[in-house]
Amino acid sequence: MSVTAFVPARCGSKSIRLKNIRPFCGRPLLYWCLNALEQANLVDRVVVATDCQEISQCVMGFELSKVTIFHRKQVNARDQSSTEEVILEYLGKEEIDQDDLLLLVQATSPFSTAKDFNAGILQIKNTSIDSLLSCSRLKRFLWDESGKPLNYQYQKRPRRQDFPGTMIENGAFYLNSVRNINSSKNRLSGTIGIYEMPAFASLELDEEDDWLQGEYLMKKYILRSNNTRQIRLFLSDVDGVLTDAGMYYTEKGDELKKFNTYDGMGFLLLQKQGVKVGILTREDRKLNRRRAQKLGLDFDFHGVEQKLKLVEDLCNKLKISLEEVAYIGDDINDKELLEAVGIAACPSTAQNSIKGIPGILQLKTPGGSGAVREFTELLLEVNV
Numbered sequence: 001m002s003v004t005a006f007v008p009a010r011c012g013s014k015s016i017r018l019k020n021i022r023p024f025c026g027r028p029l030l031y032w033c034l035n036a037l038e039q040a041n042l043v044d045r046v047v048v049a050t051d052c053q054e055i056s057q058c059v060m061g062f063e064l065s066k067v068t069i070f071h072r073k074q075v076n077a078r079d080q081s082s083t084e085e086v087i088l089e090y091l092g093k094e095e096i097d098q099d100d101l102l103l104l105v106q107a108t109s110p111f112s113t114a115k116d117f118n119a120g121i122l123q124i125k126n127t128s129i130d131s132l133l134s135c136s137r138l139k140r141f142l143w144d145e146s147g148k149p150l151n152y153q154y155q156k157r158p159r160r161q162d163f164p165g166t167m168i169e170n171g172a173f174y175l176n177s178v179r180n181i182n183s184s185k186n187r188l189s190g191t192i193g194i195y196e197m198p199a200f201a202s203l204e205l206d207e208e209d210d211w212l213q214g215e216y217l218m219k220k221y222i223l224r225s226n227n228t229r230q231i232r233l234f235l236s237d238v239d240g241v242l243t244d245a246g247m248y249y250t251e252k253g254d255e256l257k258k259f260n261t262y263d264g265m266g267f268l269l270l271q272k273q274g275v276k277v278g279i280l281t282r283e284d285r286k287l288n289r290r291r292a293q294k295l296g297l298d299f300d301f302h303g304v305e306q307k308l309k310l311v312e313d314l315c316n317k318l319k320i321s322l323e324e325v326a327y328i329g330d331d332i333n334d335k336e337l338l339e340a341v342g343i344a345a346c347p348s349t350a351q352n353s354i355k356g357i358p359g360i361l362q363l364k365t366p367g368g369s370g371a372v373r374e375f376t377e378l379l380l381e382v383n384v
Contacts, residue, residue, distance in 0.1 A: 002044040003121055004096065005037045005066075005103040008086055009059075010077040011052035015207050020050075020107050021058045022211075025218050028058050029205065032110040032218075038064045039114035042121040043103065049086050051077035070094075084186060091182060098179035104187050109134075109172035110214065111201040111222060115342065117173065119361060120195040122378055124175050126364055130190025131176035136202035137358075139165040167194055170202040196358040231343060231379060232324040234270050235299070235311065236263075236372050238281040238288055240330035241347055244368030257287055258368055264295050266376030271298070273380065276318070280307055282333055307337045328375050330354055330367055343379070347371035 009020040009030055021028040030048070037046045048059050049070045056069050076086040087104065096102075101124065103117065116134070124132045139160055142150040151166045152158060173195075174187045181187065200217045203210060239245050242263055248256035267277045278299025279292055285302070292300035304310050315322055323342040327334070330350035338344040338357050345361035346354045348371070355362055361378065365371040 001099055001101060001125070002097070003042055003101045003103055005040075005043050005046040005105050005117075006087060006090065007033060007037075007046065007048045007105045007107060008072075008083055009048055009050045009052070009055050009107055010072070011050070011055065012077065012079060016205075016211070018052075018054065019205065021055055024110060024205070024211070025215050025223065029110060030055070030059060030107045031062055033105050033107050033112060034059065034062060034064055034067055036112055036114045037103075037105065037117060038066050040117040040121075041114075042118050047090065049090060087181060087187065088185065091178060096178050098177070098182070100178050101175060102178055102181060104174040104176075106171050106173070106204075108205045109170060109201065109203075110205070110218060111197070111203075112172045113222065116195070116197060119343075120173065120175055122361055123193060123195055126374075126378070127193060127362070128191065129193035130180055131174070131188045132193045132195055133174045133188060134170055134172040134197050134201070135167040135194045136170045136197050136199050137165040138168045138199070138202065139163055142166060167196070168202060170197060171204050172197060172201060198358065230324065231326045232275060232320050233315070233318065234267075234275050234277045234326045234376070234379070235280045236278075236327070237329040237331075237334055238279055239283060240349065240367045241328055242279070242291075242368065242372060244366065245330070245349070246368075255285070255287065259291055260368055260370050260373070262370040263372035266373035267295055267297060269380060270376050271296075275379075280304055280310070280327075280337075282307075307334065308340055311337055311341075326375070326379055328363075328372060345371075345375045345378075 013019045016022060020030050034046060037043050046066045047068055047070050049072045050056055051072050051074055059067060059069060070090050072086050073089060076089050120132055141152050144150055176187055176189060180189045200221055203214055203217060205211055205214050236242060242259055243257045270277050276298040278297045280301045281288060282304055288302060301310060311325060322340050325341040326343040327337055327341045328345045329338050330346050332351060332353055335354060338360060344357060345363055347363055347365060347367040349366040363371050363374045365374045
């Protein structure tokens, strides 16, 4: 199953002329999504669908190895033309396997990173959903024109910090199989999943004011960090991840835990790729230490109350950033660290508060049954 990224970029624009190649943070707008797609290991090819020679020349000037141009028909580049029409035009002309994935990406939402694209692809590959769209969480109280609240009860107005908010389509990207698109004639179909992005990613560049705000947000949240770094450190929680969270006792009072040998091989496979590996647990038990010693881990930390602080110190020692760390956890004491690392994952048996972390990979495997192995294989698939 290969992945084709499809980026529509027509000449016409009512608000800003040739906005797809207008300078944005020192580069043509199109560059940002194309460069992120170039860096996304799970994207096999990138197609820019345009009716414009200026855009074609600009894109080819980027010299990105995955990118090709699809010259769309003028009839599918009019103001009233839908994105679906140009997608179906492309699929009708190219020989693409029906089981392949098509990743629709919009250049006017430049905040997507390689990490986002990879995580979205892994989400659709490893869950039962048929298609996926990116959303951001809006923490605003919505009303309709008749004076009815849409997403809260005004008689019980919640505090903003307690309000879960509403998911809004941010227009950044959509993912579906070629078969489903041909059948439904739509970018979305079947069981639809959501990939959550930060609130700032809800801005789409359509007007001049959007441009000014977008450049500020791009510099603040994207350009100040390198989101395409490879993972150099892999860490795992123990109870509920490497074990099933059960505590077993003999009649003599001896404590037992069940570990999974497949997880042990996962650590070894990452080590062979040059990734440092270790465990990080709040418990301080001899059997955890013995398991770590048997696995030959690079690091094993026990009795840790402040996991994020410890990992920050370790990153400073190793001279790497948190973006280069992958971590798997399952409970509330893992939340702070999971929100901070480059790639976060949780077993299928994790607590709901952990599953709700934006961008986290929700694995199919329960804790203690090979969840770490599943995560390590996903990491190896993206060549970390």
